Amino acid sequence: METPTSTGPHTGRRTGRPGRRAALALAALAGAVPMLAGATATAPPAVAEPGDNARFRQLNKQVDQLERSLGGDLAKLRDVQFDANRAIQRAKDLRAELDASRNLVAELAANQYMTGGGDPTVQVLTAGDPSNVLAAMSLSTHLAQNKSAKVQQIQQLVVDQEKAKQEADRKIQELEKEIADLRSQKRRIQSLMKKFKPQSPAFGLGGITPRMKQVKDELDRETGPFPQIGCVRTTGDPQDHARGMACDFMVTTGGQMATGAAQSLGDRAAAYAIAHGRRLGINYVIWRQRIYSMHSPGWRSMSNRGGVTANHYDHVHISVY
Incomplete structure (x- = not known):
């Protein structure tokens, strides 16, 4: 295989190599996919992390300790814990969905470019409805013509994932508050339990x-x-x-x-x-x-x-x- 230091003969203009084509396609994709609906290419928006798992695990330990020390099920505390866990899982699912959509769209763009499909930015933006990409349906269904709808739907995933992350953070804060409230009432609860x-x-x-x-x-x-x-x-x-x-x-x-x-x-x-x-x-x-x-x-x-x-x-x- 030819390398940058190869000394083999060349005839005329150098032809593009597949690896370089793929790199060009992915580079173009980085600017194309995250564009706002109207738009000019921008740097990819920062994607929120799904949630503070270490913080949540530590709070779960505190819940278990409180339940043991107070001798039974703490219904409201468990309810808030359930909410927090569900919010974190939704954020994780959306993050995975977003990552999968970007990977599949990138692969589609690279494949089309390497097979002579033309400019990768245009091909990505006219590849079709990204919800179909997310569903891993046939690549042939991605040949829609609506550029703005394509960009808006990919961008919507970023927005939804950010909202889910914020909701997860809010639920974790609620769990922390509930734990603090119970600790402040621990003596009162224990007096009732003693009675x-x-x-x-x-x-x-x-x-x-x-x-x-x-x-x-x-x-x-x-x-x-x-x-x-x-x-x-x-x-x-x-x-x-x-x-x-x-x-x-x-x-x-x-x-x-x-x-x-x-x-x-x-x-x-x-x-x-x-x-x-x-x-x-x-x-x-x-x-x-x-x-x-x-x-x-x-x-x-x-x-x-x-x-x-x-x-x-x-x-x-x-x-x-």
């Missing part, structure tokens, strides 16, 4: 603790009846249910959103549990995608888990100490 010492599930009570049995019976008597009350389970995300320390007071069945009388039933049950929580040893109440912790009074919104039941729109969840 309501943990109980073991009783098989004669269906696997729930005596305290949970008292709450279940009183709520059913004072605010019910309910279509169904479910307590012990070990599947899905059981948390306090697995330890017999939680019950779900269903106000509808079949995953239907509670409205009218059913919603009023849930409102009454939640209000009663909160009003009598300190006497009954209730830890927290979840209803309609909100949580009320007895150690930190007031309703607080929770993350969207994606469904009526997962977001507690068809039942009131009550956990005890």
Whole structure:
């Protein structure tokens, strides 16, 4: 193969070499792909890192330590942790999507240029819809003519990834704040735990603790009846249910959103549990995608888990100490 120091004969004008062509194509691509929709070529925009993984891992350790020291599931803390993890994963996915799109478009441009397709900048910008590139569909579908749409969609990936990174950072900050809040209330929580010492599930009570049995019976008597009350389970995300320390007071069945009388039933049950929580040893109440912790009074919104039941729109969840 010819090298820069080769002394072999040359005839006429030197022909372009494939390696040099590929380099030219990729160099041209660096200016072409990140262009703003209108535009003149600019340097590629800085792409945000997906999220501070080391920081998030350290916060996860702190969550586990707090949960152990406070003797049980900290629902709101776990909820914020879930949100942060989901935001970081979305940022990572978008970053991977952006990297894949750039790599595939670069490969397409280089291949077309090396096969005599002409100027790589023009070919990249007229290669078609980048969403098709991202989907790794047939290269033949990338021969669209709309330059502005091509540039805008690639640029949109950069914008979306930056927004996802900012959201991940915001969720990590929320997790840090939640940890700090819990630490500041640690003595109060521990005093409640000392007052309501943990109980073991009783098989004669269906696997729930005596305290949970008292709450279940009183709520059913004072605010019910309910279509169904479910307590012990070990599947899905059981948390306090697995330890017999939680019950779900269903106000509808079949995953239907509670409205009218059913919603009023849930409102009454939640209000009663909160009003009598300190006497009954209730830890927290979840209803309609909100949580009320007895150690930190007031309703607080929770993350969207994606469904009526997962977001507690068809039942009131009550956990005890």
